Amino acid sequence: MTQVRTSSAHHPVEASFRDPSGYLFSLDGDLYRQVNSIYQEHYTRLMDSGLYQTLVDSELLVPHQEVEIAPLDPISAWRVIKPERVEFISYPYEWSFSQLKDAALSTLEIQKLALARGMTLKDSSAYNIQFHRGKPVLIDTLSFEVYSEGEPWVAYRQFCQHFLAPLSLMALRDVRLAQLLRIYIDGIPLDLASQLLPGKTRLDIALQMHIHLHAASQKRFASSALPKERQMSKTAMLGWIDSLESAVNKLHWSPAGTAWGEYYTETNYTPAGLEHKKALVGDFLRQIQPKRVWDLGANTGLFSRVASQLGASTVAFDIDPGAVELNYQECRKNGETNLLPLLLDLTNPSPGIGWGNRERLAFGERASVDAILALALIHHLAIANNVPLGRVSSYLCELGRWLIIEFIPKEDSQVQRLLASRQDIFSEYTQAHFEEIFAANYTIHRAEAIQDSLRTLYLMEVRH
Amino acid sequence: MTISVITTLSTLALFISTHGKANAAYLDPGSGSFILQLLLAALVGGAFIIKTYWKKIIGFFRKDSSREKGGDEE
Numbered sequence A: 001m002t003q004v005r006t007s008s009a010h011h012p013v014e015a016s017f018r019d020p021s022g023y024l025f026s027l028d029g030d031l032y033r034q035v036n037s038i039y040q041e042h043y044t045r046l047m048d049s050g051l052y053q054t055l056v057d058s059e060l061l062v063p064h065q066e067v068e069i070a071p072l073d074p075i076s077a078w079r080v081i082k083p084e085r086v087e088f089i090s091y092p093y094e095w096s097f098s099q100l101k102d103a104a105l106s107t108l109e110i111q112k113l114a115l116a117r118g119m120t121l122k123d124s125s126a127y128n129i130q131f132h133r134g135k136p137v138l139i140d141t142l143s144f145e146v147y148s149e150g151e152p153w154v155a156y157r158q159f160c161q162h163f164l165a166p167l168s169l170m171a172l173r174d175v176r177l178a179q180l181l182r183i184y185i186d187g188i189p190l191d192l193a194s195q196l197l198p199g200k201t202r203l204d205i206a207l208q209m210h211i212h213l214h215a216a217s218q219k220r221f222a223s224s225a226l227p228k229e230r231q232m233s234k235t236a237m238l239g240w241i242d243s244l245e246s247a248v249n250k251l252h253w254s255p256a257g258t259a260w261g262e263y264y265t266e267t268n269y270t271p272a273g274l275e276h277k278k279a280l281v282g283d284f285l286r287q288i289q290p291k292r293v294w295d296l297g298a299n300t301g302l303f304s305r306v307a308s309q310l311g312a313s314t315v316a317f318d319i320d321p322g323a324v325e326l327n328y329q330e331c332r333k334n335g336e337t338n339l340l341p342l343l344l345d346l347t348n349p350s351p352g353i354g355w356g357n358r359e360r361l362a363f364g365e366r367a368s369v370d371a372i373l374a375l376a377l378i379h380h381l382a383i384a385n386n387v388p389l390g391r392v393s394s395y396l397c398e399l400g401r402w403l404i405i406e407f408i409p410k411e412d413s414q415v416q417r418l419l420a421s422r423q424d425i426f427s428e429y430t431q432a433h434f435e436e437i438f439a440a441n442y443t444i445h446r447a448e449a450i451q452d453s454l455r456t457l458y459l460m461e462v463r464h
Numbered sequence B: 001m002t003i004s005v006i007t008t009l010s011t012l013a014l015f016i017s018t019h020g021k022a023n024a025a026y027l028d029p030g031s032g033s034f035i036l037q038l039l040l041a042a043l044v045g046g047a048f049i050i051k052t053y054w055k056k057i058i059g060f061f062r063k064d065s066s067r068e069k070g071g072d073e074e
Helices: A037-048 A051-057 A097-116 A156-172 A175-183 A190-196 A199-203 A205-220 A234-250 A271-288 A304-309 A321-334 A378-384 A389-399 A413-419 A431-438 B002-021 B031-068
Strands: A022-027 A030-036 A064-067 A077-083 A119-121 A129-132 A135-138 A144-146 A292-296 A313-318 A339-343 A369-374 A400-407 A442-449 A456-462
Touching (some): A037 A077, A037 A144, A097 A119, A097 A129, A097 A135, A097 A156, A097 A234, A190 A205, A199 A205, A205 A234, A292 A304, A304 A313, A304 A339, A304 A369, A313 A321, A321 A339, A378 A389, A378 A413, A400 A431, A431 A442, A431 A456
Parallel strands (some): A292 A313
Antiparallel strands (some): A119 A144, A129 A135, A400 A456
16 A cells, blocks of 8 residues: 555544544545554455455455555555445344344354354444345454454453344343334443343343343453453354354244234225336336335335335335334345335434444435335324424425325325324315425426325425 | 663564554453353353254264155255
């Protein structure tokens, strides 16, 4: 690396500052990772041992290229690599149970493959895993270090906090407890997990050891120095990883048979109406040819798949953990590569968290999108959540150029259901008013009535 | 003066040598998490050995019985 000038065009990525092995930065819209001199030995081992190639071939690590460009910080830099870009960065509090479980199992698989080649993971943050082409992959190429036999796993605490604690709470207490990850950026504290888990988990050897005993050990040895003598053999380390893997594998959660289970069949469309709506959505999408689509209120992804099957990289957001779970299971079953289901409450979207509120970005700050699908959504926002139509319009128009939105009038049985238990204070919730309000931000290109229903599907474009 | 320069240089050399070769670990492993692994290492390692051999034994018999049945398993 001879070129050492850092231009003002280099921008450090705010999520990458804790590990001195290197830093992420962006330059002219591309993403790079600076590898520091301090990490040279470990990087060389990763590449020369065959571990890198094995992990990339197994789709467990994001591939990268070594490039000749100026690093972010020339004093500490040794090399610059350009990782393959992940389409949409998501966070563990936006994942369904199986997404977090698959991310955990990938992390353990990576650790086993690393140990087989004389390396070990020096961190096991859930934020280092991203869904890339439908699979959970490690995006931090600098997460490995040379393994020195005898040493315990330095990332064990982090693995339990980021993966095992939330997964066991989701499976055995309540799936919504995954939202604790949004509060605790370094994973759920184990003493809290231990308190929240049902008492019967103390009879499970793996959970007793990795959560309850682990929490007790943290309390007991809180102010102790690390023991000098290191005595964890490689066999014991492999056993430890195997024990974590068994603990994760034993945890299951499925929306069937729970309170979430019955929701998905409850639509008021006739089969012909549903087909007509799908055809209209497809027709609108073919007209605008978006590269990236966000489906807001995607349920189990029926209409998201219209977009993804037309080749758009699609993210399917829904508020319901059960819907996201079923959608992800479907993606996995079909091997879908350009559809990512995620959990999102649009009335309280993921905020910026961590250092300076910039370490994990807010929902709307992570990517730009060409088209938004907002199908069977407006009544949930305007009536169930009292969001005025003007606010819905001005928020959506910030997210992307095109909007495919369905208007559902008050006479529709789904809106009647929402109004059944409350006073109708929504005198302005009419189709005419909806069009008038949205026309302030959008040009309405098309408006098509959906067959066998009272609903209308609109294609709108943000006004310049 | 000379002594202080030598002291500074050797301290620096020691710093570089330890930093150049030491593990790149930046994470606090947590004393309790570290000690728990050391305390239970032998137990978990032993159980893992038994599990591995048990799987091999079971695998051997399964293979054997599938051959008897004329199974097409490899």
